[in-house]
Amino acid sequence: MTKTIFEIEELITNRIKEIQNIVADDPYRLHYHLMPQIGLLNDPNGFAYFNGCYHIFYQWNPFETKHGIKYWGHYISDDLVHWKEAPIALAPDQWYDKNGCYSGSAVVHDNKLYLFYTGNVMDDDGNRESYQCLAVSEDGLEFHKRGPIIHVPEGYTPHFRDPKVFCEAGKWYMVVGAQTTEGKGEVVLYTSTDLDNWTFHGPLAGSGRNGLGDFGYMWECPDVFRLDGQDILIICPQGLEPRGYEFNNIFHSGYFSGKVDYEQVTFEHGRFTELDRGFDFYAPQTMIDDRGRRLMVGWMGNAEEGESIHPTTRYEWIHTLTLPRHLEWKDGKLLQNPVEELQCLRENEIEYMDVPIDGDKISLPNVQGNVLELEITIKELDATSFSFTLGENNEITYDKLKKTFSLKRLNLADENNYEKRSCVLNELNTIRLFKDTSSVEIFINNGEEVFSARIFDYPADPNIHFSANGNVSLDIKKWSLKKLNAFNTNHVNHTIGI
Incomplete structure (x- = not known):
């Protein structure tokens, strides 16, 4: 029988109590970054401002330090510095997400918090199915699932995930990371008037499109926004080969800038620029807060990059999120700086x-x-x-x-x-x-x-x-x-x- 989210919470709480002394003994535990109490953390999800608080969700496997079945962990803050852990927001407890509640986003509408995520399903032979799903909350703590709202369209593999929803000129849009049946990475576009019913409009950008050459076999974690008169598309392309100082990690995060035409579903853009030049950065997500700032948080990690040799795994946890960053567009460049609230530390x-x-x-x-x-x-x-x-x-x-x-x-x-x-x-x-x-x-x-x-x-x-x-x-x-x-x-x- 499938466990309820409250039963899962109890299991996790008991596990935390069992190993809390082991985790607390780790000298590498961080002082002011968001990290899991136990287990594995990866992509930030659902970054939003709701009812006077910042909400950040994250991919979480609370039962081991490996990529397995994923839940949505949840932190809440009123200042982007001091965070409290909330109950699990999403658990893989339905037929359409039984092998993991994968990454997604959040929007506020009619005084409710809407979560959009990818339900991951695997059969006994390892074949994958994916569904874009919706859950809604009135208080920002308890979420009620409404089930799948989008199925994989024709021409795409089940590597179809990470819905990012946003509003532009009074209309709801969703971009989804995708892989075509020809093995090319793309970002596809949907529209909606009510957040429940969505219309597919095809690819917005992708490998081999808009003057771009071969550019990876999968595009993950898309994010589209307008900043200081410039349209920005953030993506995480998989399958790029190193080129000089660029693309030297296993997977990469970066952006294109240009002009989106939502009616014609086109994106005229320039070259791809990596967001972070270090070893550990992936799956960033942005939001606009009540002050009108475009903020970004990323995963300070990288998929499949030596996780088993991280010394923190001996203490039953792994990975962290970056500090929140304020984004600005200046002189043809996306600038990132830590939010000013961090000065209180x-x-x-x-x-x-x-x-x-x-x-x-x-x-x-x-x-x-x-x-x-x-x-x-x-x-x-x-x-x-x-x-x-x-x-x-x-x-x-x-x-x-x-x-x-x-x-x-x-x-x-x-x-x-x-x-x-x-x-x-x-x-x-x-x-x-x-x-x-x-x-x-x-x-x-x-x-x-x-x-x-x-x-x-x-x-x-x-x-x-x-x-x-x-x-x-x-x-x-x-x-x-x-x-x-x-x-x-x-x-x-x-x-x-x-």
Whole structure:
């Protein structure tokens, strides 16, 4: 017999109680990022603002640290910084989602929160079926499923998922990530007047379309929005080969910018730009909040990328979400910066002005730690290169001759070697860095480029060491950041609210 969501909640609560001491002992637990209490977290889902609060849902396997049957975990916040865990929003308890409630989105309509998600179904022979499904809540805590609203259309495989719903000029639209029967990735478009009945309009963009060449066998996690007069399509294409400094992770997240014609179902766009140049970033999702800001959260991970060797799996959990980012369009570029609300975490400010760096490895008193925020302003860069370390095995470098910015970390699959990600950067002006035990997010030149990564080493020397091949002058600010996360076995109750 299929268990109710309340019975599933009880099973999870009991499992949390059984292993809470194991999880709490992990030195790599994060202080201010969203992570699962236990099990595996991946894609953010249903990012929305409802009844005065931010809601973020996420793909969750609470029973193991592997990709298995997925639930929708749920966090709620009134400030994007302090989050409370709510009960599971969606569980795979129906015939149309019995093998997983896969990724999707949320919208607010008629004072209700609508969740759209992909129901994953597998038969005994491993054959897949997928359905785009709907669930609705009046209080943002308890969701009532309405079942499938879209079946896979002709010409597409069951790799048809991740519905993102939005309103444009008073009309509801949905984009879905898809794979054609010819094995090409696409994003397809639907419209609706009531959020229940949807009309298929065909592909909006895809591999081999709109002047784009061969561009992957599957496009996941689409998101379409208009920002400062520009139409943006975010996608996660699968099947791209590395090309120089680009596409060096297993899967990728990025965007096209241009002009969408919703009547003709066309998208004139330019080149694809990766959103994040680091090792760990995938499946981002955006929303507009009550202040009119376009915000984005991503999964600080990457599909099939050495999850079994993450040291946190020994402590019965894995993965985290990125910090919320504010998106802006400026000078033909999508800029990403951490939301201003995060400044409330700051304490113990340290500031140094006009610091000269003219050789190997200098450190500054109190510019150290495992959980911190660092702001660096480059006043002068008369050097062929400038770098600084985070711990013993992670290094950030700007090569002025090659015009590249790089992040190097220890390779978990081969601890005798390092791995590196880089991007082209014509000049370096500012660096803003967030370190949180086992994660780092680096925002360069006021959000022009971003690097996100998980890093696993507890340094014997926590100092940050600066060096340069030439003369560099820096202004440096450093803050310790408050610890928000504590292991909590109590979920927010369905009836009491937040």
